Amino acid sequence: MMEPKIIQLPKIIDKRGNLSFFENPKQLPFEIARTYWIYDVPGGETRGSHAFKEQQEFIVALSGSFDVVLHDGEKEERFSLNRSNYGLYVPKMYWRRLENFSTNSLALIVSDRGYDANDYIRDFKEFKNLRNGSKIGF
Numbered sequence: 001m002m003e004p005k006i007i008q009l010p011k012i013i014d015k016r017g018n019l020s021f022f023e024n025p026k027q028l029p030f031e032i033a034r035t036y037w038i039y040d041v042p043g044g045e046t047r048g049s050h051a052f053k054e055q056q057e058f059i060v061a062l063s064g065s066f067d068v069v070l071h072d073g074e075k076e077e078r079f080s081l082n083r084s085n086y087g088l089y090v091p092k093m094y095w096r097r098l099e100n101f102s103t104n105s106l107a108l109i110v111s112d113r114g115y116d117a118n119d120y121i122r123d124f125k126e127f128k129n130l131r132n133g134s135k136i137g138f
Contacts, residue, residue: 002056004079006079008085011085028089030056035111038098051094052120055092056111061105065082067080071124
């Protein structure tokens with residue numbers, strides 16, 4: 001199974017303003033099927049709190065900062081995103097939570113699949129059972 005990782009994006013420095021981008025397969029390990037963004041998050045709020053059975057994502061802080069907390073069923077790891085030329089690759093079957101949004105932060109998320117409600121795992125106990133191979137109660 002693939003691991004989460006920070007991916008540094010190209011940065012074209014220009015006195016008129018910098019430019020960064022991502023492409024498949026140069027920076028992203030998947031083709032983009034959907035793009036969405038999260039913004040105007042009230043102080044103290046958390047987004048996410050789910051996992052995907054199949055979907056992979058790439059998350060970038062286009063503006064401001066926030067933390068992405070990933071859980072693999074056994075341990076938790078925190079990634080602080082605060083530069084628009086770095087992003088976090090999140091493979092399938094990782095529980096994710098976005099928190100600590102700064103004022104005016106903008107999270108861009110691209111994924112390899114269109115929206116599918118059946119791909120979501122919204123119960124952490126169910127996620128841990130599926131991730132760790134236990135089929136008890138399912």
